[in-house]
Amino acid sequence: MGDAIRPSRGPPLSDHTPLALAQALIRCPSVTPEEGGALSFLADLLSRAGFSVERPVFSEAGTPDIENLYARIGTTGPVLVFAGHTDVVPPGEAASWTQGPFSGAVVDGFLYGRGAVDMKGGIACMLAATLAFLDARGPNFGGSIAFLITGDEEGPAVNGTVKLLAWAKARAERFDHCLLGEPTNPDTLGEMIKIGRRGSLTGRITVHGRQGHVAYPHRAENPIPGLLRLASALIAEPLDGGTAHFDASNLEFTTIDVGNPATNVIPASAKAVFNVRFNDDWTAETLGAEIRTRLEAAAGSAVRFSLDLQPSNSPAFLTRPDAFVDLVADAIQAETGRRPALSTTGGTSDARFIKDACPVIEFGLVGRTMHETDERVALADLERLTAIYGRVLEAYFQTASS
Numbered sequence: 001m002g003d004a005i006r007p008s009r010g011p012p013l014s015d016h017t018p019l020a021l022a023q024a025l026i027r028c029p030s031v032t033p034e035e036g037g038a039l040s041f042l043a044d045l046l047s048r049a050g051f052s053v054e055r056p057v058f059s060e061a062g063t064p065d066i067e068n069l070y071a072r073i074g075t076t077g078p079v080l081v082f083a084g085h086t087d088v089v090p091p092g093e094a095a096s097w098t099q100g101p102f103s104g105a106v107v108d109g110f111l112y113g114r115g116a117v118d119m120k121g122g123i124a125c126m127l128a129a130t131l132a133f134l135d136a137r138g139p140n141f142g143g144s145i146a147f148l149i150t151g152d153e154e155g156p157a158v159n160g161t162v163k164l165l166a167w168a169k170a171r172a173e174r175f176d177h178c179l180l181g182e183p184t185n186p187d188t189l190g191e192m193i194k195i196g197r198r199g200s201l202t203g204r205i206t207v208h209g210r211q212g213h214v215a216y217p218h219r220a221e222n223p224i225p226g227l228l229r230l231a232s233a234l235i236a237e238p239l240d241g242g243t244a245h246f247d248a249s250n251l252e253f254t255t256i257d258v259g260n261p262a263t264n265v266i267p268a269s270a271k272a273v274f275n276v277r278f279n280d281d282w283t284a285e286t287l288g289a290e291i292r293t294r295l296e297a298a299a300g301s302a303v304r305f306s307l308d309l310q311p312s313n314s315p316a317f318l319t320r321p322d323a324f325v326d327l328v329a330d331a332i333q334a335e336t337g338r339r340p341a342l343s344t345t346g347g348t349s350d351a352r353f354i355k356d357a358c359p360v361i362e363f364g365l366v367g368r369t370m371h372e373t374d375e376r377v378a379l380a381d382l383e384r385l386t387a388i389y390g391r392v393l394e395a396y397f398q399t400a401s402s
């Protein structure tokens with residue numbers, strides 16, 4: 001982190017291009033849970049643009065305190081929220097990067113740095129589009145724009161968006177729509193909007209046996225065949241066939257463990273862990289019940305097992321395609337010439353929390369290098385995403401004032 005520069009120490013940044021904003025953010029070493037100067041930078045810029053800015057800090061025993069940011073301009077509805085996170089995953093071996101991970105170096109049309117696509121680059125585009133929109137339209141644009149930015153998305157996600165939303169709700173803040181700027185495009189800008197996410201459920205199966213000598217199996221009870229029987233039963237039949245906007249739910253075993261170093265001992269127990277990414281056919285409860293039913297049927301009276309289901313805080317959710325989704329898709333098509341796919345694939349994001357406050361969809365940069373060495377974003381994509389967000393603002397508040 002030797003090349004880190006804290007931009008909040010210098011004079012205010014007057015260059016509001018997405019490149020300059022993204023560079024300033026990348027130079028803040030905000031590896032979760034460090035704020036790294038990134039939220040200070042945003043706070044400074046947004047308050048200069050007329051936003052009222054709050055910086056709530058949330059705590060919980062056993063997790064680090066986390067700084068967050070809430071900013072709003074306007075007092076009336078509709079309220080359009082830009083959401084995101086300024087924290088980043090660690091860079092790993094800095095020496096294996098061709099450019100310093102916090103350098104913000106530009107080489108051959110790409111901006112390098114941790115967070116370039118996930119998601120300081122996306123935040124820079126939101127900021128650049130918003131500042132340009134306010135320059136053009138002034139503060140009375142017929143609604144409100146809010147920024148909901150956390151420093152705890154890549155970490156435990158306990159003192160971030162979840163608490164920030166509760167905090168906003170307690171202050172009677174109401175939101176109409178949210179655009180989350182996670183990198184949603186697999187390869188090319190404009191490919192994909194995420195309109196929902198699958199839920200996640202982790203389960204641990206333990207089959208109980210009785211330890212003994214392998215030469216005297218009648219005196220022991222080997223748990224391994226029982227575990228194999230249960231595991232086979234769980235993957236024998238698909239959980240479902242998919243739904244209108246979701247792929248089929250998928251169960252994957254992630255480990256099977258006996259931990260037995262001896263070749264002449266029948267072990268006392270055997271364990272397996274699986275994770276299910278499930279669609280809107282299920283809740284964590286109904287899915288857990290189905291899994292237990294399948295295991296009990298396979299076990300009969302022959303296999304003694306216990307099942308531990310990890311309570312999931314990420315149910316499947318879907319933002320039904322509507323006028324807001326169309327508005328964003330139109331903006332993307334106008335800039336990129338392609339109509340984005342409406343997808344529910346991939347891992348979880350903070351959208352799983354925001355969906356309880358208002359309809360939320362995700363659209364950001366190309367995610368190909370996220371969390372990798374040499375994370376980078378094409379300068380052309382920064383420009384184009386800013387133009388897309390700009391079109392979203394124009395269309396959203398045109399609708400509002402007409």
Ligand SMILES: [Zn+2]
Pocket residue numbers: 085118119153182183
């Ligand atoms: Zn992210």
